[in-house]
Amino acid sequence: MREEIFATLSEYLQEMFELPADKVTPDAKLFEDLDLDSIDAVDLVVRLQDLTARKIKPDQFKTVRTVSDVVDRVHDLIAE
Amino acid sequence: MWPRPERLWRAFGTGLFLAIIGVGGSFLAMTVFPLIALVTRDREKCRRRIQRVLHRSFQLYCGSIRVLKVADVRMEGRERLKGLRGAMVIANHPSLLDVVMIMAAIPNIQCVVKGGLWKNPFFRLTVEGAGYIRNDLEPEALLQACVNTLKAGNNLIVFPEGTRTVRGKPMKLHRGFANIAILAEADLQMIRMSVEPPLLHKGNPWWKVPETRTEFCMQVCDRLDIGRFLGYRFRSQSSRRIVAFIEDFYAEPSHHGHVGTGPETADRLGAEDRGLVA
Numbered sequence: 001m002r003e004e005i006f007a008t009l010s011e012y013l014q015e016m017f018e019l020p021a022d023k024v025t026p027d028a029k030l031f032e033d034l035d036l037d038s039i040d041a042v043d044l045v046v047r048l049q050d051l052t053a054r055k056i057k058p059d060q061f062k063t064v065r066t067v068s069d070v071v072d073r074v075h076d077l078i079a080e
Numbered sequence: 081m082w083p084r085p086e087r088l089w090r091a092f093g094t095g096l097f098l099a100i101i102g103v104g105g106s107f108l109a110m111t112v113f114p115l116i117a118l119v120t121r122d123r124e125k126c127r128r129r130i131q132r133v134l135h136r137s138f139q140l141y142c143g144s145i146r147v148l149k150v151a152d153v154r155m156e157g158r159e160r161l162k163g164l165r166g167a168m169v170i171a172n173h174p175s176l177l178d179v180v181m182i183m184a185a186i187p188n189i190q191c192v193v194k195g196g197l198w199k200n201p202f203f204r205l206t207v208e209g210a211g212y213i214r215n216d217l218e219p220e221a222l223l224q225a226c227v228n229t230l231k232a233g234n235n236l237i238v239f240p241e242g243t244r245t246v247r248g249k250p251m252k253l254h255r256g257f258a259n260i261a262i263l264a265e266a267d268l269q270m271i272r273m274s275v276e277p278p279l280l281h282k283g284n285p286w287w288k289v290p291e292t293r294t295e296f297c298m299q300v301c302d303r304l305d306i307g308r309f310l311g312y313r314f315r316s317q318s319s320r321r322i323v324a325f326i327e328d329f330y331a332e333p334s335h336h337g338h339v340g341t342g343p344e345t346a347d348r349l350g351a352e353d354r355g356l357v358a
Contacts, residue, residue, distance in 0.1 A: 017316050018317065038219050039319075
C-alpha cells in the first residue's frame with residue numbers, strides 16, 4: 001500500500017515540479033530539498049485528492065515536511 | 081593629499097540625499113499627505129493624489145541628484161513604459177535608488193512595503209493612503225493583494241531576488257513573483273538597474289565616494305507577454321519556466337552595483353520554512 005502511494009506521489013512530483021526521479025526519496029524535504037513553495041504545496045494537495053478520492057483540508061497537511069510524511073498522511077486518509 | 085573639491089562635494093551630497101529620504105519622507109507624511117486625506121473623502125481619489133505627489137517627489141529627488149552633480153541618473157528606453165498598465169515591473173536591485181527611480185518613471189505603480197510602517201500613524205496614512213501592500217500579511221493574503229492590484233490595472237514593482245543584488249553574484253530568484261504574475265495573468269516589464277562605479281556598497285561608509293562620479297542607470301528592457309508562459313498543464317511548470325527565463329536574462333552582461341540599505345521587498349512566498357500547507 002505505502003509503496004503504491006509513494007510510487008504515485010513520486011510520479012506527481014516529477015511531473016508537476018520537473019524533478020529527476022532520483023531526487024524524490026522518502027527522506028527528501030519538500031521545501032528545502034525539492035524546492036517546493038507554498039503554492040506548489042497547495043497544488044499538490046489538490047492533486048492528491050485523486051488518490052484519496054475524498055476532499056483533503058489543507059490543514060491536514062500542515063505538519064508535513066518530507067515525502068514520507070506525505071505518504072503517511074495519504075495512507076491514513078485512505079484507511080479512515 | 082586632500083581630495084578634489086568635486087569629490088568632497090559628492091561625498092557631502094551623498095550624505096545629504098540619504099538624509100533627505102528620511103527627513104523629506106517624514107515631512108510629507110506629516111504635512112502634505114494628512115492634508116490630502118483630510119480634504120479628499122473619496123478613497124480612490126485620495127490614493128491617486130498621494131501617489132501623484134510621491135511620483136513627483138521622486139522625480140524631483142532624482143532630478144536634484146543629477147542637477148547638483150552628486151551622481152548621474154539616467155534612463156534608457158523610456159518610450160517602452162508608455163501605456164503600461166496592469167504589469168508586473170521586475171528589476172534587479174543593486175541600490176536604494178532603484179525604487180525611487182522606478183517610481184519616478186511610472187506614475188500608476190504599487191509596491192510592497194515593510195509592515196512596520198503601519199505602526200507609525202503618519203507613515204501608515206501615507207502607505208495605506210497610497211494603497212501600498214504590507215509585507216507582513218499571510219503569504220496567501222499577500223499573494224491575493226498583489227493579484228488584485230494588478231487586475232485592477234495598477235502596475236506592481238517586485239524585486240524577484242527579495243533582497244538587494246550582491247555585486248558579481250548571479251541572481252537567485254524566489255518563485256513568488258512568477259506565481260503572482262501567472263495568477264494575475266500580468267505581463268512582465270523587465271528593468272535592468274546598474275550603479276557604476278559602486279557607491280555606498282557594503283562595508284563602505286557614505287562619505288567614501290569613488291574616484292569618478294557614479295552613474296545610476298535604469299534600462300527599460302522587453303515587456304514579456306505572460307501568455308507565452310501559460311498553457312502548461314500545471315501552474316508549477318509555468319512558474320519554473322518564468323524563473324528560468326528571468327534568471328537567464330539577468331545573468332547576461334550587466335553591471336550589478338550594490339548600494340546602501342534598500343527597503344525590503346515582497347516575495348516572501350516560497351522562502352519560508354513552514355509545513356506543507358500554511
